[in-house]
Each structure stands twice: as structure tokens, then as C-alpha cells.
Amino acid sequence: MRLGPLFAAPLLLAGLAGQTPASQTAASGKPAAPAAAAPLPAGPGQELVANTCTQCHDLDVVTAMHQSRDQWQTTVATMNDRGAGLSPADLTTVVDYLAKNFGPSAGPAAAAPDPLPEGPGKALVADACTACHTLDRIVSRKMDRAGWQGTVDDMLSRGADLTPEEETEVVTYLTAHFGKPAAPPAGVPGGGGN
Numbered sequence: 613m614r615l616g617p618l619f620a621a622p623l624l625l626a627g628l629a630g631q632t633p634a635s636q637t638a639a640s641g642k643p644a645a646p647a648a649a650a651p652l653p654a655g656p657g658q659e660l661v662a663n664t665c666t667q668c669h670d671l672d673v674v675t676a677m678h679q680s681r682d683q684w685q686t687t688v689a690t691m692n693d694r695g696a697g698l699s700p701a702d703l704t705t706v707v708d709y710l711a712k713n714f715g716p717s718a719g720p721a722a723a724a725p726d727p728l729p730e731g732p733g734k735a736l737v738a739d740a741c742t743a744c745h746t747l748d749r750i751v752s753r754k755m756d757r758a759g760w761q762g763t764v765d766d767m768l769s770r771g772a773d774l775t776p777e778e779e780t781e782v783v784t785y786l787t788a789h790f791g792k793p794a795a796p797p798a799g800v801p802g803g804g805g806n
Contacts, residue, residue, distance in 0.1 A: 657709025664696050664706065672746045674714065681711035727751045733785025740772050740782065753790055760786040 652658045652671065665674050679687065684707045692698045698706060727747050728734050741750055755763065760783050768774060774782060 653713045655709060655713065657705045660698070660702055660706050661709055664698060664702075665691075667696070672748075673744065674710070676742055676744060676746050678714055678716050679710075680716055681707065684710040684714075729789045731785055731789065733781040736774070736778050736782050737785055740767070740774060740778075743772075750786065750790060754792045755786075755790070756792045757783065757787045760791070 652662055652675070661674065662671065665671060677687075688696075688698070688703055688707050688710070692703055728738060728751070737750065738747070741747065764772075764774075764779055764783050764786070768779065
């Protein structure tokens, strides 16, 4: 399996198109306190990242990514073109901060226990899904096969790079471990029909 180099950018962009900043307060129009997601390392740019990025999405979208400086430059410039509102100096500060703290060699912010059950497809799910978001988005959902297929199809349209065989393996894994229980058949107490 190979992940496209700009896989994460479409997910970041998805939350920006045509939306009003989510964290602005109605009374003041100023950004509210950053969303309490993943903690950011201290340093120049921390507050800018916290206040700017959370206008449209949670920080876990940012902290899950590990990109080169050039990739962060492209991502942040795209976000700015979509309305992030950074001055050229602030854009440079944000890119420097992200490249230092969330570059390719940076490890995860905190080691968390592995929430994925063992089974065929686990490695594919871990690799493909964590390129843009945390596994919490997966383990907290329960969907039937059609629901997982729709979610995986959406991620593929946003840049996930899975072969058809890998796609089937991912959907099968997600359905087996994070699927909704089957509804009782019609005529069975609690089932559909009478």
C-alpha cells in the first residue's frame, strides 16, 4: 500500500470550503479558545496554530500529520488561500512550527495504547487512516458494511491510495470489528415486520 503525498490536504480542505469559522463566538466575532484536542508542544507558533487551525477543524487533524517543511508550506498556503487569514510572517511562523514539531521524523505526541483489534487488515487501517486523523474516529463508530464501504470510498476520493484488494480488506476489517450488530430477521421478537 502506498499513501499519496498530499493525502492529508484534501481532508483539511474539506472542512474549510464555504464555512464560517466554527470557533468564533457570536458576541465578539473573535476566535474562541482552541478546541481541546491534542496538546501542542510549546514554542513560537503554538498559539497561532491553536487559534488558526481550530477555526475549521480539531487539532488532531494537524497533530496526526507528519510532513516535510515543503509539504507543510503547501498545506498551510492552501489553508490560507481558503480563508485561514495568516499574514506572510505568520504563515512562515506556522510552517516553521509545524515542520519542527510535526515533521516526518517527529514521533506521535503521546504513545497511546493500540485501539485496533488484531486481524487481517489491521496494518492497512492503521497506515491509511492515521495519515490524516486519529484512530479514535474509527473505534468510536459502528457502521454496517455499506456504511464502512461509503466511508472508505470517501477517503479514496480524498486521496487514500489503496488497491481494490486492500480496499476490500479494510472494509472487511472495519465491518468485522466496528460493525453494527445484524438486525434480527422479520418475525423474530425485536426484528422487522410481524
